Amino acid sequence: MAHKKTLSSLFFQFLLLAFMCFFHNVNGDGLKVGFYEKTCPRVESIVQKITADKISLAPSLAAPLLRMHFHDCFVRGCDGSILIDSTKTNQAEKDGFPNLSLRGFQIIDAVKTAVEDACPGVVSCADILALVARDAIYQIKGPYWPVPLGRRDGKVSIASESATLPSPFANIAQLKAQFASKGLSVKDLVVLSGGHTVGTSHCSTIAIRLYNFTGKGDTDPSLDSEYVPYLKSKCKPTDTTTLLEMDPGSFGTFDESYYTNVLKRRGLFLSDSALLNDPETSDYVKLQAQSLGSTFLKDFQESMVKMGQVGVLTGSAGEIRRHCNMIN
Template sequence: MQLLWVAPAHLLLLCSVALLQVLTSQASASTVVGFYSKTCPRAESLILAQVRKKFLVDKSITPALLRMLFHDAFVRGADASVLLDSKPGHPAEKDALPNLTLRGFDVIDAAKKAVESVCPGVVSCADILAMATRDAVSLAGGPRYDVPTGRLDGKVSIKEEALNLPSPAFPVEQSRESFFEKGLDAEDMVALLGAHTVGVALCGFFNDRLFNFRGTGGADPNMNPVLAARLSTVCPNPFFTESDADPPINLDQATPALFDSAYYHQLVAGNGILQIDQEIIADPSTASHVRNFTSPQAFFPAFVKSIIKMANIGVITGSSPLGEVRFKCNVSNGHVHTSGKPAAPARRQPATKSRLPVKPPVVPVPLTGHGRRGSKPKAPGVGPLPPRKPPHGP
């Protein structure tokens, strides 16, 4: 087990994450830590090398991969369906409005190419996405945790299904229902929202909180008035201007490039940017988790537990006909022309499509968004998690 970036004073945090690793090493009956230890022992180091290479020139790759993993897991499960390109007459998730600002596909492709050169046909794109996200989190100062692997890649990707991603505009109760539907509880939701400690959101996603909150003609009274006044000089007032300016704003106003617990301190101080961010400190069902997570000793282990759970939603494993190990992450194997016969895939567990307990369907809910509300996003977003159901932003 490896742990990255933990200050000497945080020995308690080390112990907490280490214990959590033991408890979650069998996080799913269908994925296990060390799945590729014999079939592709260099896989994790090859993936880390590609993520580190990107991180050195672009720190925003951390929120980008976090957001991509969230968008993948919440649609059809963690099967890399978000990576598939559209086919004629069959638009894929990647082309849905909430996903138009996803970034980081180049990193996943580079990692896949590196792994394929050593272990062809063995490591799935779904596993690469999960491990690459972990690596990006640790490089940004967060915990390095063991990722249970053994996922297969899905063969299906449907654009319309991605329109139901949870949105940062949803109230807490609706957001909780979206997470419950995926087998995640309120603590998981608050821990995963901690990904907002890195990344940005465009002004269009929250400027109603600055200029005309719920028709009052003023700012959201729950936002720190100093922050609201400052942001109102940066974000254009949509009620008095036709400006196309839509600058990105850090979701964590304290240490936006560092994966730490400062995001929760910001919420306590009234500095939440998105509506959902500020509401989780006001709602009795989530406020205690927010206050608890102001301590990294509490936040890091909880985040590890929750992101492992999220990355095991609906996984396909074994020899299931629903999945495969893609040769290229953007196309299913039936649409790839290869030169020579590919190597046989790794031995896998009995076929299964694992799903966490779910509740009856409800109106779905998102985390964060990075486009302009009510319009097609103009430029790639670099925030962490997802966009919202039309009208959009996240």
């Protein structure tokens, strides 16, 4: 039975066709836009509607969902292993220290339930997570990128492996090495760091920079000295609950203002400040902070497509989970 196409769905199809002309797979053999065209043709519209409904009620979840996708792809590839619950015999990724602050799992579960009702046993949780991350960012007026589909779900999730995630305390050499190990370029590193334009983080991630940077009760000299008193007024040394905006004044808007703050030495994390310590990343920060014709949104689309294809399982590898929080 033919479905009447709405203007909205036609617009999204146009976007996908346009993007397909410009993007190619990066270690994502077997993935393609429209992978479920015959087996679950409504999957993207289902994901889009539920995500939009949820994010309209809780827009602050868009950034954590983007971060969840990032954390999934950087451990064992984009295989949905971040979604698996721990058991009596195994502590899973989501319970690893870097992932304890992740939020939005209930949205993934709601989408999976609806997709299973429409197409039982067809669409992977890894694909659902990739789509939800995209649609959540688009819902807060961020960029829209094509999501090549066809990922399969991993069967292994180990908390200790989350220690390999890029750290907010990492220096530029560590960051470049970690991204290179995933087939991502230095440009991808600085572009994807721009995801910090939305969202918040706890005071505990910056306490050492404010109060004990070298172990002598000092402050990180790479922080803007005029910004330090403001941060100290928000965060006491042992504060683990207060939230700070990662992109002050614009943390709910997906834009290039993150780079303006980094250039002012007001990046929240050491990993943000580190972008000024490499010629290529520093040049990009300056370009986006000072340019009236910013390329950030276009660049972010391209880097997200690349990241979403890191280490994917395709074909007969892995499985299609019936429930995202447990292996079959």
